[in-house]
Amino acid sequence: MTPISLEAMAAQVPDGALVAMPPDYSLPSSALARALVRRGVRDLRLLGVPILGYSADLLIGAGCVAEVETSAVTLGEAGFAPRFTAAVRAGTLRLRDATCPAIHSMLQATEKGVPFMPLRGVIGSDILANRPDWKVVPNPFAPPGEEDPIVLLPALQPDIAIFHAAMADAEGNVWIGRRREIATAAHAARRSLVTVERVVEGNMLEDERLAPGVISALYVEAVAVAERGAWPCGLLDEYAPDGAHVAEYARLARTEEGFREYCARYVFGEARAAAAE
Amino acid sequence: MSTTAIRPEERLAVAIARLVLDPAAPPVRHVAIGAASPIPAAACFLVRALGHPLRVSLQQRRTANPFTEGSRELFDLTGQGRIDLFFLGGGQIDGQANINLIGTGEWPGRAARFPGSFGSAFMYMMTPRTILFREEHSPRVLVPKVDIVSAPGVSPPGVFRRGTAQALVTGRCVFRFHPDRARFSLASLHPGESIESIRAETGFDFDIPADVPSTPEPTEQELALLRGPVREVMLEPYPEFCARVFDRKSAA
Numbered sequence: 001m002t003p004i005s006l007e008a009m010a011a012q013v014p015d016g017a018l019v020a021m022p023p024d025y026s027l028p029s030s031a032l033a034r035a036l037v038r039r040g041v042r043d044l045r046l047l048g049v050p051i052l053g054y055s056a057d058l059l060i061g062a063g064c065v066a067e068v069e070t071s072a073v074t075l076g077e078a079g080f081a082p083r084f085t086a087a088v089r090a091g092t093l094r095l096r097d098a099t100c101p102a103i104h105s106m107l108q109a110t111e112k113g114v115p116f117m118p119l120r121g122v123i124g125s126d127i128l129a130n131r132p133d134w135k136v137v138p139n140p141f142a143p144p145g146e147e148d149p150i151v152l153l154p155a156l157q158p159d160i161a162i163f164h165a166a167m168a169d170a171e172g173n174v175w176i177g178r179r180r181e182i183a184t185a186a187h188a189a190r191r192s193l194v195t196v197e198r199v200v201e202g203n204m205l206e207d208e209r210l211a212p213g214v215i216s217a218l219y220v221e222a223v224a225v226a227e228r229g230a231w232p233c234g235l236l237d238e239y240a241p242d243g244a245h246v247a248e249y250a251r252l253a254r255t256e257e258g259f260r261e262y263c264a265r266y267v268f269g270e271a272r273a274a275a276a277e
Numbered sequence: 278m279s280t281t282a283i284r285p286e287e288r289l290a291v292a293i294a295r296l297v298l299d300p301a302a303p304p305v306r307h308v309a310i311g312a313a314s315p316i317p318a319a320a321c322f323l324v325r326a327l328g329h330p331l332r333v334s335l336q337q338r339r340t341a342n343p344f345t346e347g348s349r350e351l352f353d354l355t356g357q358g359r360i361d362l363f364f365l366g367g368g369q370i371d372g373q374a375n376i377n378l379i380g381t382g383e384w385p386g387r388a389a390r391f392p393g394s395f396g397s398a399f400m401y402m403m404t405p406r407t408i409l410f411r412e413e414h415s416p417r418v419l420v421p422k423v424d425i426v427s428a429p430g431v432s433p434p435g436v437f438r439r440g441t442a443q444a445l446v447t448g449r450c451v452f453r454f455h456p457d458r459a460r461f462s463l464a465s466l467h468p469g470e471s472i473e474s475i476r477a478e479t480g481f482d483f484d485i486p487a488d489v490p491s492t493p494e495p496t497e498q499e500l501a502l503l504r505g506p507v508r509e510v511m512l513e514p515y516p517e518f519c520a521r522v523f524d525r526k527s528a529a
Contacts, residue, residue: 025337026348050348051395072378072393076313077517080392088380088390095385100396101352108349120356121399123436124429128398130384147435181347237339243517 001172001199001223009193009224010035013160016066018045020107020158020185024053024076024233024241027179029164029195031229034267037062047158048073049107049185050100054233054246057081058267060093061259067094071103077243078250083259097127102134102153104181109155110188116152123149161189164229165215166236168196169204172217177236183215191221195229197238283495285448286316286522287503288467289412291495292451293320296408296444297362298329303405303440307332308362309351311395315511315518317364317410319503322510326502334360338514352396355403358439363404365397366411369423372481373459374409374430374442376401377423384425394427401428405440409454414447416480431459450475451492452483460484465492 013019013036022028026049033055036044041064046056048070056073059065061083073084087093105117122128123136128151135152142148163182165174174194176182186192192215204210228235232245249266252258297305297320308331310318321333335341336351344350354360367376368391378394380386401407411418432438442454445461449470452461462484463475472485495503508523 051393070393072395074392080390085390088386091387097379097385097393099394099398101349101356101399104349104352119399120437121402121428123402124426124432125394125398126379126384126426127394148437149435150437178345179347180345181349184347184349 001168001170001217003168003196003199003223003225006031006035006195006224006226007039009195009222010039010041012193012222013039013041013044013162015041016043016045017159018047020047020049020161020189021052021055022049022163022179022182022185023051024246027163027165027176027182027235028053028055028230028233029162029226030055030231030233031164031226032162032193032195032224033058036064037263037267040064042066046070047156048103049181050098050103052084053081054249057083057253058263060084060087061253062263062267065093067096069096069098069103071098071100075246075250078246082250082253086256097130099125099127102151103156104184106153106156107158107184107188109153110157111184114155116154119151119153122151156188158185158189159191161185161192162194163192164195164197164226164235166197166238167204168194168199168220168223169202170199171203171205172220172223173204173214174220174223175204175210175213176215177213179236186215186219189219192219193222193224194220195224195226197225197227197229197235199223199225283500284522286319286518287495287500288492289316289410289446289448290319290323290503291499292465292467292492293317293408293410293446294323294327294499295493296446296451297321297324297331299443302443303361305331305361305406307334307360309334309336309355309360311336311364314364314410315515316412317408318515319507319511319518322507323499323502326506327499335514340513341510352399355400358403358405360404362406362408363400364408364410365401365428366409367418367423367427369418369420370409370411370445371420371423371430372461372483374445374454374461375423375426376409376428376430377425378427379425381424386425388424397428402432402438406443407440409442409445411445412448414449414475414478416478419447419478420480421482430454431456449478455484462486463489465490467492
């Protein structure tokens with residue numbers, strides 16, 4: 001396995017792709033999101049697994065996104081995601097609201113190769129009323145005479161899953177630890193583009209302690225090395241989130257002008273070195 | 278130690294702990310706490326520090342996080358009925374205990390967009406009991422009818438549902454929820470509040486029993502536990518909260 005450059009990886013994401021991305025607490029590739037802004041990708045459809053954060057807000061603010069399907073967009077302690085909020089208010093973003101377990105279930109349907117998955121709950125939520133692609137059917141296994149309506153969710157296949165793993169090995173396997181919902185996204189997506197902190201020798205699948213946290217190279221199309229590539233988000237037990245930076249982003253991105261200033265400094269400018277890009 | 282003034286957060290944590298221990302509610306063996314809920318977390322760690330067996334699982338934290346199947350495992354556990362209690366909030370909460378985490382105005386929140394529903398549309402219906410918690414108690418938040426229903430307060434017969442809200446705890450009072458009539462009643466008043474002040478700050482109609490007590494003050498023992506062992510376990514997952522409320526920064 002030969003890693004490619006971050007910019008080469010960004011070039012592999014076509015305009016209009018359905019891209020699955022993790023939230024800020026679960027292996028986001030902030031480095032690839034910034035590289036996608038630099039590449040000027042357009043009309044992305046983002047899927048939050050199961051919610052979105054900094055990377056999505058950055059891509060939305062930079063005009064790279066046409067549609068978002070997610071259970072929330074948030075900057076956590078730093079508050080609402082300002083460019084997402086502004087885009088919803090302006091009506092410039094197609095938004096498909098979901099709820100966390102629905103997104104997991106739709107990806108699991110694809111992982112299993114079945115057309116749908118049932119999910120309890122949700123009935124009575126306005127989310128359902130705004131999702132014509134979700135259906136309510138009577139539970140076919142209910143005892144006779146009982147109605148028991150239940151929601152069916154269609155299988156959802158992302159074109160690309162992008163995320164940041166702690167390490168890749170010589171075989172192209174990547175290690176995500178216990179963040180197994182990212183493995184589900186990778187299993188369901190047509191292909192995965194993965195940034196990593198580092199590349200290690202050998203084959204992690206031959207180490208019983210590492211293997212349960214591995215996504216096999218079978219699912220991984222390309223690997224790029226991006227040290228501190230989750231920054232300003234944290235990465236597992238390797239580094240903590242940079243809360244001060246996320247707060248600075250939240251403050252600047254409140255206005256269009258401030259957002260452009262942020263991008264000039266941290267996406268296009270000198271300060272991108274903070275994430276070793 | 279007890280000479281230090283009681284912080285509002287401490288009072289709320291104790292009020293929530295008493296609701297968790299309410300013998301009239303379904304028993305709690307396992308509580309899950311969402312990512313941004315330090316006061317409910319403090320309440321649950323207090324219940325444990327008081328000697329009650331309680332498994333407390335924190336989402337997205339490095340400590341007290343039992344999940345090895347990623348963020349879907351919380352929902353799988355809840356689907357099976359293995360989470361007994363969950364906490365939810367709302368940008369808007371109405372008198373029927375409907376919650377709105379999506380936004381105000383036209384769908385999908387054209388007047389003011391909130392982050393989104395998270396797992397609420399599932400968790401609220403699949404957990405045997407939910408404690409609603411929102412510090413801001415104003416007509417802006419507690420509305421007659423939510424603009425958008427993220428998750429419904431009650432469900433019609435025939436729709437699978439394990440439980441409803443037990444109570445709504447705010448910075449001003451505790452309301453009990455009565456699913457049979459889909460209404461709140463005023464249960465207790467925090468210091469400085471009156472039935473009139475609650476009525477003025479609440480957009481929805483609610484029942485007022487003949488006797489509305491004050492929310493009991495934290496005891497010396499509860500305060501000592503909060504500021505001692507509870508603070509210790511809260512330091513890693515909630516450092517900012519600990520620094521603000523307990524005047525102590527994480528060593529990290």
